[in-house]
Amino acid sequence: MLSAVPLIQAGALVLVWILFTLWCFRKVLTRARASAQQSSATLLVAYASEGGAAESIAQRLTESLYQQGREAQLLTLNQVTSARLIKAKTLLVVTSTYGAGEAPDNGRFFLPELTSNSPELSNLSYSILGLGDTEYEHFCGFALALNTALEKCGATTLAPLVEVDKLHPVAIDLWLDQLIEHGLLTRRPVLDSQTQRIHSARLIGRRHLNPGSPGAPIFEVNFAPHDAFEWRAGDIAQLHLDGQMREYSIASTKSEGVLKFLVREQTSATGELGLGSGWLCKHAELQSESQFSVRSNPSFHCPDHRPDHSSDDCPDAAQKLILIGNGSGLAGLRAHLKERESNKQHDNWLIYGERSPHTDRHWDETLSDWLEVGHLTHLDRSFSRAGDTDLSSVIGNAYPGYVQNVVDYQAERLVQWLSEGAIIMVCGSRDGMASDLDQRLQTLLGAEAVAQLSADGRYRRDVY
Numbered sequence: 001m002l003s004a005v006p007l008i009q010a011g012a013l014v015l016v017w018i019l020f021t022l023w024c025f026r027k028v029l030t031r032a033r034a035s036a037q038q039s040s041a042t043l044l045v046a047y048a049s050e051g052g053a054a055e056s057i058a059q060r061l062t063e064s065l066y067q068q069g070r071e072a073q074l075l076t077l078n079q080v081t082s083a084r085l086i087k088a089k090t091l092l093v094v095t096s097t098y099g100a101g102e103a104p105d106n107g108r109f110f111l112p113e114l115t116s117n118s119p120e121l122s123n124l125s126y127s128i129l130g131l132g133d134t135e136y137e138h139f140c141g142f143a144l145a146l147n148t149a150l151e152k153c154g155a156t157t158l159a160p161l162v163e164v165d166k167l168h169p170v171a172i173d174l175w176l177d178q179l180i181e182h183g184l185l186t187r188r189p190v191l192d193s194q195t196q197r198i199h200s201a202r203l204i205g206r207r208h209l210n211p212g213s214p215g216a217p218i219f220e221v222n223f224a225p226h227d228a229f230e231w232r233a234g235d236i237a238q239l240h241l242d243g244q245m246r247e248y249s250i251a252s253t254k255s256e257g258v259l260k261f262l263v264r265e266q267t268s269a270t271g272e273l274g275l276g277s278g279w280l281c282k283h284a285e286l287q288s289e290s291q292f293s294v295r296s297n298p299s300f301h302c303p304d305h306r307p308d309h310s311s312d313d314c315p316d317a318a319q320k321l322i323l324i325g326n327g328s329g330l331a332g333l334r335a336h337l338k339e340r341e342s343n344k345q346h347d348n349w350l351i352y353g354e355r356s357p358h359t360d361r362h363w364d365e366t367l368s369d370w371l372e373v374g375h376l377t378h379l380d381r382s383f384s385r386a387g388d389t390d391l392s393s394v395i396g397n398a399y400p401g402y403v404q405n406v407v408d409y410q411a412e413r414l415v416q417w418l419s420e421g422a423i424i425m426v427c428g429s430r431d432g433m434a435s436d437l438d439q440r441l442q443t444l445l446g447a448e449a450v451a452q453l454s455a456d457g458r459y460r461r462d463v464y
C-alpha cells in the first residue's frame with residue numbers, strides 16, 4: 001500500500017509556497033504604496049547605525065534641512081533601493097562601522113543590492129559622514145566601501161567623505177560646514193551631546209548555570225542598579241574597568257529592579273580569564289560596586305507598534321515575535337520576553353540553541369513556566385552535543401543540531417508567522433549562528449524578502 005507521508009509532505013510544501021506568495025504579494029503592494037507616497041523628495045538622508053549616534057545625527061540633519069526649507073527624506077540605508085537612488089538628486093549618508101569594517105545591521109543590504117544592480121547614478125551627488133574608532137583595524141571601513149561603490153556607479157562627490165574618530169565634534173562640524181559651503185544648509189544643526197553617564201551598580205548575586213557542560217562556564221550575574229540608571233529591552237551595558245570597556249547585553253528590564261547579565265567566561269590561549277568576563281564571573285566581590293554606562297541599541301529595540309498602526313501609543317498585543325539565539329544571546333532575548341510579559345504581548349516563539357541538553361538549560365524553569373502559561377506560544381530548543389540522547393525524554397520539544405536547523409524543521413510555521421506580521425529578533429554569535437541563520441532565511445524566503453524584512457524593521461539583530 002502507498003504511504004500517505006510523501007503526499008502530506010508535498011501538501012505542506014505547497015501550503016508554504018502559497019502562504020509565501022501571498023506574503024510577497026502583500027509586500028509588493030505595501031512597497032508600491034510607500035514609494036508612491038515618498039517619491040517627491042529628491043534629497044535623501046540615509047543612516048546606518050547600531051548604537052544610535054549616526055541615527056541621531058541623521059535625524060537632526062533632516063530636521064534642520066526641513067526647518068531651512070528643504071524637503072528631505074530620512075531612511076535607513078537598507079531602505080535605499082537602487083530604484084530610489086536613480087530618482088534622487090542628492091544623497092547624504094551618516095554611517096558607523098562594525099565587525100571587520102562591516103555595515104551596521106540596518107545598512108548591511110545596501111552594498112550587495114548596489115553591487116548586483118549597478119545602477120547608473122551620474123545624476124546623483126552624495127556625501128558621507130563616517131563614524132568610527134581608530135582602535136579598530138578597519139577604521140570607518142564601511143563608510144569607505146560605500147564611497148568606492150557609489151563612485152563606481154558614476155555618482156559625484158558633493159563634499160568629500162569625513163571620517164570621525166570617537167564622535168569627535170570637530171570632525172562632525174567639518175562635514176556639516178562642507179554642506180553649508182555647498183548651499184545645502186544655512187547653519188549647523190544642534191546635535192545631541194553624546195556624553196556617557198557612568199553609574200555604579202552593586203553586585204548582589206552570581207550563579208553558575210552549567211556545571212559539567214562541554215562548553216565554557218556561563219554565569220547569571222545580578223547587580224542592584226542606581227535609580228538613575230535607565231535602559232530599555234535590547235540595550236547594552238558597558239562595564240568600565242581598568243580604563244577599558246566591555247559590552248554585555250542586558251537580560252532584564254528596568255522594572256525588575258535588577259541589572260541582569262548572562263556571561264560566559266572567556267579564556268585566553270594562556271588560560272587567563274578575560275578582563276570583563278573574569279571580573280563578572282569570578283573576581284568582583286559580592287556587594288562591591290562596578291561602573292557601568294548604557295549604550296542605547298535602537299536597532300535591537302522591539303518596535304512598540306506595527307508600522308500601519310503608527311498613531312497608537314499602546315504596544316500591539318497581537319504583534320507576534322520570533323526570538324532566535326544561542327548561548328549568552330539568551331540574555332537579550334530574555335529582556336524582550338520580560339518586557340512583553342508586562343505589556344501583555346504573549347504571542348512569542350523562542351528558538352534557542354546550546355550544547356548539551358543535560359547541562360546547558362539556562363533559565364529552564366522560567367522558560368518552561370512561560371510555555372505553560374502561554375507567554376511562549378512555542379519553545380524550540382536545539383542542542384549541538386545531543387549525541388544519541390532521546391531529547392523528547394530529557395527536555396521535551398528539542399532538536400539535535402543548531403538553531404538554523406530548527407528553522408529548517410519549522411519552515412512552514414515560520415512562513416505562517418511572517419505572513420501574520422511577525423518580527424524576528426536574533427541575539428548571539430555573529431559568526432556561525434547569525435550568519436548561517438541569515439543564509440537559511442534567504443534560502444527559505446529569498447534574499448529580497450529578507451532585505452525587505454530588515455528595511456521594515458521586522459528583522460532585528462544584536463550579534464557579536
Ligand SMILES: Cc1cc2nc3c(=O)[nH]c(=O)nc-3n(C[C@H](O)[C@H](O)[C@H](O)COP(=O)(O)O)c2cc1C
Pocket residue numbers: 048049050051052053054055095096097098099100101102104131132133134136137138139140141166167
Ligand atoms: C563591537 C564594535 C565594533 C566596532 N567596529 C568598528 C570598526 O571595525 N571600525 C570602526 O571604525 N569603528 C568600529 N566601531 C566603533 C563604532 O563605529 C563607533 O563607536 C560609532 O560611533 C558607533 O556609531 P553608532 O552608534 O551609530 O552605531 C565598533 C564599535 C563596536 C561597539
